[in-house]
Amino acid sequence: MDRRKVTLAELQQKKDRGEKITMMTAYDYPSAGLVDEAGIDTILVGDSLGMVMLGYDSTVPVTMDEMIHHCKAVRRAVRSSFIIGDMPFLSYQAGLDRAIENAGRFIKEAGCDAVKLEGGSEMAPVVKAIVRAGIPVCAHIGLTPQTATMLSGFKVQGKDAESARVQVRSAKDLEEAGAFMIVMECIPDLVAARITRELRIPTIGIGAGRDCDGQVLVYHDLVGLFARFTPKFVKQYVNLSPLIKEALAQYKSDVEKSKFPGPEHTFSMAPEEAEKI
């Protein structure tokens, strides 16, 4: 397989040619290696790691240091996929200088290729400032989990004409501000399709229908490693949890019955040497 690094230009060319773009979250060395080897175009080190890796109730508590720690592990595993680091809540809202500094940490310390941040038109000046500093930005509209309380919960956005217009306006403002790609989360398919048609840059959907330029899912949802809740947009491709539980039960039983370790897992020494101990 060709393992060259995916570039920004190639992602744009995929949209221009009508080819779908693939994105998957990954948060650690083993999962990132598998995603990269599968030939997925882009890896999102999402702040969803706060929930699926760290056990928080939401993405709100995730810190910059936690994000950088996980991004570094992903970077070490990846040869080809384009890596996007997700800016955590309040790392880009408290002033443009702070936003640029934090975005810079994803690139300089963690080796990411780009950053993602949540929000609509109101975030356009932040996107513009980070892009001006030389850092590619992926925007994120629709349901924005970091500010779900302001949206009155985890709800589909843009369901009526007025709020759909807000989503379309946001997408256009973020493109104008210099975003290279936009994630659209939980938006009716018709609205997402219209935004995808009207934007030059690629759109990536999660709960936004099949007409987006690409799709993203959370790794733990796809492989059945996160059971707390399952949004409607998730497709589970394999359910690893019961397989892992079964393996652990087998290991426990083998140890308790002295079946593990077997001779093939054991180091021996010559009996004459043992006698001299």
Ligand code: KIV
């Ligand atoms: O944090 C995340 O994983 C995300 C995706 C769900 C788009 O933002």
